[in-house]
Amino acid sequence: MKPVSPFLRLHEPTATVRLTWEGEEIFAAPGDSLAAALLAAGVDTFRASPVSGAPRAPYCMMGTCFECLVNVDGRPAVQACMTEVRDGMVVRRQRGGAEVNDD
């Protein structure tokens, strides 16, 4: 998969990190934030607003706006911009508000 992304890398990565987005494999560079890696891979909708259902994507890229929330390895509402990519990460779109469970 090589979707067109409006984001270009300054340097081609010398190593790659593999992760999946909505079940599809994508490649990132070590040290990428998850938000940067997804944007570079052409992902343009990270989550749906729990209020209106409207699509959302990263805005501040520094942990403030909470627009970039995704589900990482089953954990809901993770801030992609504050999370570093790891090999084998399973990342999915955040749909609706986070579920918090009683145990």
Next chain:
Amino acid sequence: MDTDYAIIGGGVVGLSVAHGLAGLGRRVTVLDEGDNAFRASRGNFGLVWVQSKGLKAPTYARWTRKSATLWREFADDLAEGAGIDLSLHQHGGYDFHFSEQSLEDRVRTYEALKADLGGDYPYEVLGHNALKRMEPHIGPKVIAAILHHEDGHVNPLRLLRALATEAGRLGAKVRTGAKVATVQPDAGGFRISLENGHQIAAGRLVICAGLGAATLGPQLGFAAPVRPERGQVLITEKLAPLMNRPSSKVRQVDEGGVQIGDSHEDVGFDDGETLEITAQIARQATDTFPALGRARLVRSWGALRVLTPDGLPIYQQSTVHPGAFLVTCHSGITLAAVHSRLLPLWLEGRADAPDLETFSETRFAVSSAA
């Protein structure tokens, strides 16, 4: 005169009054200090709340309930005029209890008020199991809740925007960055001097300035005995539905975030937040709904509420300078409906105005003279 009424203060209280006056066809100018002010509106909890109000003052309990009953129509009118849905839900609210003793004490005070109100005070006690059926996420430490059927909540941010929008549509002018320096009687009305050098001539003047009343009020003969009480508030990330009704300490707002609050601190003019209080109110919330322990907080803040010596509102016309009014209260959201619908009738001196004599600030005269 530049305006029939100058309203000093553009928070929920000032805009509610301005909205009501504009609806009566009066020319209204709202003077708002700006975002550097100690806005009491910032500390609100979005509640349209009846239970526990006026336990020792049945007239206040009646005034509060009057507002709660007017709220539905008030919200519908704002939605229609301003095109902003306020997400008003009045399906009851809880007062959670963690011990039999606190529950018994509270029920005793409610029964006394119920008797004062002629038996009309619709609340019930839900034991843990009954509560758990309504609120599946309730924690084991909650032994019971008092459910009052007249309680509810609203989106306060949309309320503020709707009031400003609708007051403006009805002809009111809202001036921001307009901090008032001095107020004085002048030529059958009042002259208001702003810190930015501008002057406004108003026929009548209503001080809705929260804590600012303490300095503005005495210029027109008011005692204005108000002091700050800090409240800290937390809000979580947006969550899937976790609770069905609000309480005065924790509620899930219509957009999914859970608001946690209800601290009461006497720290003067300091609206900061502290880790100690954050931890205390968060623990109270997780004792009530343990799943909140897994939610992340996205913001915390402090705000200064406005308190009078007995906690009740003050509605007072200046005896020295008639035409000047002082309006201040602790519960600007709950009272927004009466402040918009009924208080303007009192300001206008109409025969159909509510009797607000018990809320005169002269009730403090004995203690302040002592």
